[in-house]
Amino acid sequence: MSDGLKSDYQLCEEIGRGRFGVVYRCSSAVSSDSFACKSIDKRLLADATDRQCLDKEPKILQILSNHPNILQIYKVYEDQNHLHIITDLCDSPDLYQRLTTATFSELDAASIFHPLISALAYCHRMGVAHRDVKLDNILFDSRNNLKLADFGSAEWFGNEGRRTMRGVVGTPYYVAPEVLAGREYTEKVDVWSAGVILYIMLAGVPPFYGETAKETFEAVLRGNLRFPTRIFRSMSPEVKDLLRKMICKDVSRRLSAEQVLRHPWIIHGGETRSLTDLT
Numbered sequence: 001m002s003d004g005l006k007s008d009y010q011l012c013e014e015i016g017r018g019r020f021g022v023v024y025r026c027s028s029a030v031s032s033d034s035f036a037c038k039s040i041d042k043r044l045l046a047d048a049t050d051r052q053c054l055d056k057e058p059k060i061l062q063i064l065s066n067h068p069n070i071l072q073i074y075k076v077y078e079d080q081n082h083l084h085i086i087t088d089l090c091d092s093p094d095l096y097q098r099l100t101t102a103t104f105s106e107l108d109a110a111s112i113f114h115p116l117i118s119a120l121a122y123c124h125r126m127g128v129a130h131r132d133v134k135l136d137n138i139l140f141d142s143r144n145n146l147k148l149a150d151f152g153s154a155e156w157f158g159n160e161g162r163r164t165m166r167g168v169v170g171t172p173y174y175v176a177p178e179v180l181a182g183r184e185y186t187e188k189v190d191v192w193s194a195g196v197i198l199y200i201m202l203a204g205v206p207p208f209y210g211e212t213a214k215e216t217f218e219a220v221l222r223g224n225l226r227f228p229t230r231i232f233r234s235m236s237p238e239v240k241d242l243l244r245k246m247i248c249k250d251v252s253r254r255l256s257a258e259q260v261l262r263h264p265w266i267i268h269g270g271e272t273r274s275l276t277d278l279t
């Protein structure tokens, strides 16, 4: 273990495991505050692409460190076999775990969706596309603050005069059709994925799915958004309007994250139904 890490933090119990390493709870030797330490085993990296992702994530997190809803990075230590990244500790259930027990009312969904979209708007303002927005990457700290995490697939756009990206990344249910089609794409792929998340929070099922990954991809490529009456009967026209404008195949008509922040459903915190009823 790196000497710096040993003197600055005390490693405690394991709290999770990913493909490349282990996440531990740790406490600061100075303040005793709790953090997470993600220890990546460099020997598990298969190739140069893995190594690139690994190097990129802390750099991108450092650039984005000023937003309250983006996982903050505090320190990086490297030794011969490991990279140790100290971040906010998110020890409340993630959004995926929260959705295994219940779907959300519009009000509850809005209270989660607003910080998520504000984090994405900030990423886009800073020239970063997340490219893997999904339920399991939406974490919560012990005070229930949302923290957007896992920038391993993120990419800079808009630098060197470039505005578009290429490369198939993401996760089947959430990925935007232009990514699957192998076309050039923009940061609006994150808006599509965030729309899918909002849909899942309200409906309990993704808007596009199939028995296999291939069938799911085909459904995404068709991009035929439906609101089954059985599920959406009681939902406001405003939230359906927002979903249509986010999960929109035509990228030029799809809202930007900034525009989503100004949509009436977001401005009224998911309370548009009662406002509509009053008028």
Ligand SMILES: Nc1ncnc2c1ncn2[C@@H]1O[C@H](COP(=O)(O)OP(=O)(O)OP(=O)(O)O)[C@@H](O)[C@H]1O
Binding pocket: 015, 016, 017, 018, 019, 020, 021, 022, 023, 036, 038, 071, 087, 088, 089, 090, 091, 094, 139, 149, 150
């Ligand atoms: N800051 C954190 N606080 C608390 N738990 C965390 C934190 N970061 C990650 N975890 C948990 O640790 C586990 C492993 O996370 P990690 O980021 O290494 O891998 P992953 O993104 O889940 O998977 P993979 O890297 O294999 O795609 C996850 O289940 C996650 O919930």
